[in-house]
Amino acid sequence: MSINIKVITADNSGPTTNNGTNTYIIGDQELIIIDPGPKSESHFSNIRNYINNRPVKMILITHHHLDHIGLLVDLCNLTGAKIYLNKRQQKKLLEVYPNIKKHMKIMNKSITFANIIIEPIYTPGHASDHFCFRIPGEVIFTGDHIMGWSTTMIRKPDGDMGQYIQSLNKISKYTREMFLPGHGNKIVDGHKRCEELINHRNKRSNQILKILETKDLDAHEITKIIYKKISKKLVTYAELTVEASVDEMITRKLIKRKSVNNKYTYSIRK
Ligand SMILES: [Zn+2]
Known part of the structure; x- marks a missing residue:
């Protein structure tokens, strides 16, 4: 892979988080953060040490669950980076952090940053504001939509099984990219994993x-x-x-x- 991607796993292991939430940091000289992770002193200090004063240009979140956004405000304050997000995510995020609007920037389609194209893909099901992020030909950051260790929990009313299955079909058509999930290890054959998950749902x-x-x-x-x-x-x-x-x-x-x-x-x- 030509792009530098670092994974830092938080210390929030548990029955629904596996080893903990994965925070991804993309880039070399200038950085993009995907999913800040839970509110945790040690996770914050691991991220801060890795950033090591390099400029962070953008923060993306896959969805509004606290194990993914607990450190969001701290990271905005530390780095001055804006959160790039869709209107749906904005609404959900403002319910959690009413004062965060000044850190937000609306992103409706692909954005290019330091020659890296990042394409948001709307994947509701696990959460109504869930997005995956695709770097064409390289990786898809799949958040909690497709995880490396388990099936995804769908909790009503924000979660929706019908939408989840549609979103699995949507992501399953990408066959060139490796999947990097919000919990668990990388998934080399993402297409196969989608098929397994669809079959699993049919079986249930x-x-x-x-x-x-x-x-x-x-x-x-x-x-x-x-x-x-x-x-x-x-x-x-x-x-x-x-x-x-x-x-x-x-x-x-x-x-x-x-x-x-x-x-x-x-x-x-x-
Ligand atoms: Zn979640």
Whole structure:
């Protein structure tokens, strides 16, 4: 690769973050930061040491979740760099940091910086303001849309399973670039990873259909059946993903929801 890309992984390891959030710093003399990472003293000092007083020209964020933007204000103040973002991201970000507007610059399409083209690709699903960033022929920074170690959590209402699957199809058409995720290691064959994730989602939908054939169930019961081997720490997250899946299947008119004793149960739509 002709472009210098440094990854600095934050110290926020956990059941949904793997080893921690990856912050990427692109460039040599002048730098671009993708995803500042969580609010962490040690992560901040690792980033500051790597920058080593070099000018930072631009900060990009994949989405508004705090493990990706916790250090955003600190890095703006340290470097004076502007956050380049889309209107959708601006809205979400102002909900988290109401005073950050002065650091923002709207970016609607590709931007060229020190001969590097960076193309934002809108990929909602994990979050409604999620973007991947592509350097054509080199890499795609995939944030939490496509991760290196696990499937992505889709939490309603900001997360949307139908949009997530569409966004997987969108990214899957890029076959020349290596994927650099927000958590976990680089993905050399990104196209293959997208296919695996799409197949995984199809398999889960089919599993849900199959178990609903015998009995109407709620999301908790569905989770217990299809995620038998999951660790206790992840059960809540699995249940959120099941809720997002059944929503998507209702939209496709495969199943229906009814309210029984104040809780939702699902059944096959015949
Ligand atoms: Zn996230």
